[in-house]
Every structure is written in C-alpha cells, then in structure tokens.
Amino acid sequence: MSFRNVRRDPVEAVKNLAVPLDAKPNEEASQRPVDLVLAAVVVALIGFGVVMVYSASTVQGTTQHHDPQFFLKRQGSFALVALTLFFVTSLFDYHRLYKLTYPVLVSVGALLVLCVAGFGHTGGGATRWLSVGPIHIQPAELAKLALVSWLAYSLAKKAEKVKTFTVGFLPHLLVAGVFVLLCMKQPDFGSAVVLLLLTFTMLFVAGAKVGYILGATILGGAFAVISIVSREYRYARYLAWMNMDAHRQDLAYQPFQSVMSFGSGGTFGLGIGRGLQTLYLPEAHNDFVAAIVGEELGFVGVLGLSAIFFTLVARGVRAALRAPDDYGSYLAFGISAMFGIQAILNLSVALAILPTKGLTLPFISYGGSSLLMNAIAAGVLLNISRQGEKKTVYETPLPPDVSERRRDGDEGLPTDGDGAGDDLALPGLDDAEGAE
Template structure:
C-alpha cells in the first residue's frame, strides 16, 4: 500500500482535525520534555529519556494514523466482532504472570521488549467500533429494552468488570460514558438510561467508598487542605502551578512545581505544568484546540454518508472529548483525582498511538461525507 500523501489527497481530509491532532501531538512532545527533564535526570541520568521515547511514540503514532487515513473505514465493520474479542483476550493477558505488568497496585499492562502496552486503550476503540457496527444493524430495534438496550448493558458490564479487576476505574467510567452517549445518540429511550443510572450509582458508591485509596481521594477532593502532605498534596501542588503561571506563565522550561513537587508531572498532570509555564493563555489555547477537534469530529458524524460511519465518528469524537474534559477537570480540582491521560499530550505510548489511530479513522470518514464527490 502506498502511504504517500500528496497535497491533492490531503485536501480530501478534514484539515482542521488533521492540523489539531498534529499540533497537539507536537506540543505534547515539547511539554513532556519540559515536564520530565528533572525526573529523568535523577532516575535515568538522562534528561532527555522521556523526550526520546515520546518522540518515538509520536512518530509511530503518525505512521499508524497515516495508515488508518488510507484504509476505507467500512472495513472495520467487517471485523468489529473479532477486534472486540481480540481486545478482551488482551485484557485477560494482563493477569498472567510473566506477561502482565503491575504498578502502584494496578495490573493494566502487557510487557513487551522496551515497551509496556496498555490494552484498555485499544479496548476503548474496539468497543466504539463494535457498537457502531451493532447500532447500524439494530437501528429499528434500538428503542426496545430487550433488543436495543439490555444486550449492550450485558456486554458493557462484562468489559467494565475486567477493567475494575485491573483497578482501572478511570477507563471503566470513560468507556461506560462513551457507550451510554452513543446509545442515546442512536435513539435509546432516555428512561432506560435514567433507570440504568439509578442502578449504577449505588454500585459506583460501593466501588469508591469501600476501597481505601479511592475513598481517600474523594475526601481529599472535598477538602484537600485537611491532609495537605498526603491525599491532598497532588491537587494543591497543581493549584500552585496554575497560580504561579498566572496569565502569561513563567516561560517554557521555567516551571518549578515539576521539580519533585508535583507528582505525575509528565503524565496525568502535564496540563498543570503547561499552566505554570505558559499561563492561562496557553491552557486556553489547548482547551480551544480540543474543543475545535471534538466539534469537527461531531460535524463529520452528522455529515457521514451512512449510519456506521456516523456512529463511529461520533464515538471517537465523544471519547476524545470526555478524556480531555475529565483530565482538565481533575487537574483544576473540579473532579476527584483520577489517573487519566490528556490525549495527545500526556506521556505514554499506548494512549498516544491508539489516539492517533482513532483520529486516522475519523479522517478517513471525513473523506466520505454527504455531498462530497
């Protein structure tokens, strides 16, 4: 397959989506370098350790995106079931000793030479592809509980149970929200969703309040100053980073909170470093870019020529929007602290490569819109 893209071919794609994805990824590489250099020097004696790895992930991600851009998105409909089953198999592999990897009490990774792969990232896309395929087939049944709602809840429950076993509540909640929003957009009756929410809330309460570290996060969210040196430490340091940045920021590379004050500075809390170094203006630009990307994704969904493409594009746009919003809400203290990467920007190969793959699918859908030649 010839992956070369000339100017005329590029013009077929939604250029706003393409430019936003490339710009956010490149910005992420820069911010990973700035946020991680001190930690990398101390831990690996190489201040560019994380930068070099993130640069490689970005190049791989761009390559995967270029391939996905050139593949007719309708082919994913044919392989929706095998892709989902394959991802479920990968999710089970993390529990096998010698294959799965664990960190901080969570088992979420498959160990590969020089790289830890997180299958839950790919499972998010697999679930979206399967739901788009299934909703396309069941358009006339989606309003019925037994055929258009219950089967999805059974499938979703099975996937979420596996993720909860991996102690990955963030991925479970994200996938659950994306699935529910896709069902609502497809025409599921709101009363089914409300009823499901009433059932899910006490379960979520139990999952949070009966696990010590989750309960402590909720308490820290309600009053971080009650324990400023432990459970409230991370969000307080994040606030200090934003406060230090002000409107214009301290300047790229000049942040202080990343110097062993702010935990996870180059991963989950990289936006805090951005706020300190580039200020309110920098954070606002990043938020605006995400908003533009999501809105263009929704536009592609609304203009797609057939239902599968419409549901697929909407699911991808929803996933990007939820992940970006939740990360921004967490680092600013609007939501309890939860490990969830900021798409394109946080350090991590699995998240970046899979996200760019999803954008590639979205771009391919954008070439086949209503009224397009």
C-alpha cells in the same frame, strides 16, 4: 455487507420514473476534500505533546534514568509512529473495520482478562500493563476504541430496534459492563468511567430511550459509590480530595500541587521550560501534564488548549453528521466523544474539580499506548470526514446501430444523410414522409 444510508433523497422515487427499464444501477461513492482543519489539529496536538512532555519530565528523567532527555526520546519516537499511523489509517476506507469488529473486540477483551489474571505488569499499585519484552501495552487504551467500534457496528445493525430494551439497550450495556468490570479489577477507575460514559453517549445518539439511559446512569452511580466506599484507599483519597488543605502533605499531595501549578502560572504563564512545579508534582509528564501547561503557559495557554480540543470534537461531530451511513456516523460520534470525555475528565482532575482517576490527556500525556490508539482513532475519523454519499448512477445500454458505429470508429450521431448531424435520423420517418 450493507450499510443503512442515513441520507435519503425524498424525490428518489420520482427520479426513478424517468429511468429506462433496461438501465443498470451502479453505486458510486464520492470523495470529499481532506479536512485540513482536523488534520492540522491532530498534528498540532501531537507536536505540542512532545514539547510539554519534555518540559515536564526533565527532572524525573534525570533522577530516575540519569538522562534529562529520556522521556523526550521515547515520546518523540511514539510521536513519529503515531503520525505515520494517523496518515496511513486515514487512507483506508473505514468500512474495512466492519468485518474486524468482533475479532478486535474479543482480542482486546482477552488482553484485559490476561491483565487481571496474573500476567499483567504492576506499577503504581495497579496492574494495567502487559509486558512483551521492552514493550508495555495498556489494554484499557485499546478497549476504548474497540468498544466504540463495536457499539457503532451493533447500533447501526439494530437501528430499527434501538428503542427496545432487550435488543437495542441491554446487549450493549452488558458488553460495556464486562469491559468496565475488567478495568475496575486492575484497578483502573478512570478508564471504567470513560467506557461507561462512551456507552451512554452513543446509545443516546443512536436514539435509545432516555429513560433506559437515566436508569442505567443511576445504577452506575450507585455502583461507583459502592466501589469507592468498599475500598479503604479509595475512600481515603476521596475524603482527602474533599479536604485538600488538611491532607496536602499526604493523600491530597498530587491534586494540591496541581492546583498550585495553575495558580503560579497566572494569566500568561512562566514560559515553556521555566516551570518549577515539575520539582514537586509527581507524574507531571503523564496524568498531570495539564498542570504544567497551566504553569508554563498560564490561563491563556489552558484556554487555547481547550479551544483546540473543542475544535477536534466539533470537526468530529461534523464528520459524523455528514457520514454516508449509520455505521460511519456512530463511529465518528464515538471517537469524538472519546476525545472530548477524556479531555474534560483529565482537566477536571488537574483542577481538583474531580478526584484523581489516573486518566491521560489525549495526544499530550506521556505514553505509547494512549498516543498510538488516539492517532489511529483520529485517522479513522479523518477518513470518515472524506467519505461522501453513495449516489446511484444508471447505465443505459446503447442502441445497436450506435454501438456498431462506435466500434467502427464513428463517434458522431446518425444523421439524415447530409452529414450535418443537426437532425436525428429516426427509423421509419423518411418512409412515412415519402408515403405522404
């Protein structure tokens, strides 16, 4: 396999003029130090997520499972597996994903099809899970990383034609569209929006024509409006969100209670474990965990959490800009966008800036599928940040006389006979001096 290098030496041709004709090129990839900031941010988010899930779930754990630590135990187990996957994935060269792109894409697509074909597990009015014994898998979470990986693969492969419509734009939009439609069918409107935004972001980064992206965005917006208006429950929830005061006891109950959580937290919050909104806010440990952060840690805590997510995205973009090839660059950009888009949308929903979409907050919300896939994605991102540029090293064969001396154990340079080794003995030079 070959990857188009995005870092080119402008004087490479000049350097090659000084290379001996019999020199053999050998590519060596340098390794950068581990991005400790990126690693620390991921570990901190996972640990903080366990704490907040416990704080937000004690009431539901008691009422639903007669165990206030029920969700803590499960999320703690998920966190241990996630940390292991994060560090293990960071050790594997991300180029190994290149060959797995299509198998992963097709497999995840098949899981999405199974989910909407009657094999899925229904919960909360949506069929978003596949059950394998006691394990529940959410294919939409897998679809995000699978689509990012495929887009990085395809955009790097078609880098020279990315500005064309039929080769560089339309195929990527069609594949993403299939995943979006399958998510809408579940229904999972939030994941569909994330997949669409990820596609547009990566196309823009790769250099696709802005006009194509804007046109597709307009069409996507029109499709979203039609999908909302065509389903009565979606339209009703939208109207309730527009007028929360009038619907705070029914359809707008969740967003209203979420905003109340932020308001009751004030500047510094009530303290971890002291929040009262867990008594009233459904899914406090899941989609609305940010509201509990706002209540228990206040405005300062939400600002700090936002800063941590910003740091995560910034380090990811840094890794993308320093990646040794287009594939790594697009992959890092896509993963960073995946974290950033989900965090922005989740916080916007929790603050009632956007209608409820059913999106998790990366690394923080309760759930195994989301946490494990985010950990794998973060591990890939950390590996990309460690990869340096490939440099060509030329190996020149040694002259026969030097090779013989090395085989005989003499590592010194040939001399003119006095053993000093200061002057090189050049063939024919002594004879020429004698002739003079």
